[in-house]
Amino acid sequence: MPELPEVETIKRELEKTVLNKKIKEVIIYNPFVIKQPSKEKFKKELAGAVIKNILRKGKALIFELSNGKFLVVHLRMTGQLVYPGAGKQARVSFKLSDGKNLDFNDRRLLGELRLVDNWENLQFFKTLGLEPFGLDVNKFKALLNAKKTKIKPLLMDQTFISGVGNLYAAEVLFRAKIHPQRSAALLSDKEKELLFKEIKDVLNEAIHFGGSSVDQYVQLSGKPGNYVKHHKVYDREGKPCLVCKTPIQRIALGGRGTYFCPKCQR
């Protein structure tokens, strides 16, 4: 469940810890997570490279390397980056020039590592929507007006806007008082404006608290993120709404568990 706040948290910690360090060696415990190139090339081409810059695009991290290549990391569901890491239980461990490990862990093996010449050529980035922070309210309204689809799956559509996943979509809609099944285009002007504000506010607050540790996510240091205690609806089925005490409902929407307050959200 790493979404924008979790990945941004990791990015900021990476900048403080591994920037300008050299990757001395790559140890691959499970080659399944390496999507390109071959594991042999992956190892060979990363050895000796210095981490020059770290970018985040939506939920993806990009390490810019001194050899001109880019290491693209997507944590998907259960991926973790941990530093300093223990090495052993990792899927891939990057041994750095400071003698410590930057570990990529991933219980479910859905995460992806790619070493590429140009990250912008990857299809994922070509179709990635703008981040909420890169939009103004009028552009956001225009995007919504072009879509008749249900608002909640739309917020999670990374080609629409990038960075929002299932957890934050639920929290944002609660704060905007919008039912997850409402049609995007048919929201009122005021609702669209409030929604836009709450997207940015929720993401910023979550970043402030180091993200939400549900299931597998941890910060780079291995510590949990503390935003969970601020969740209003996510994973609270049957518990009283913190505003009106109505039991929180859970429905399936677009195949995803969707939590909301049936009274507050209309």
Add this chain to the structure above:
DNA sequence: AATGGGACCTGCGCGC
């Protein structure tokens, strides 16, 4: 264009 489903994976928690 929108929507639904399945696939990729593993491990947890639930009911029987």
Add this chain to the structure above:
DNA sequence: TGCGCGCAGGTCCCAT
């Protein structure tokens, strides 16, 4: 207690 199953949700892919 043990076992099988549903479910978690990011992304891609296919069918309707």
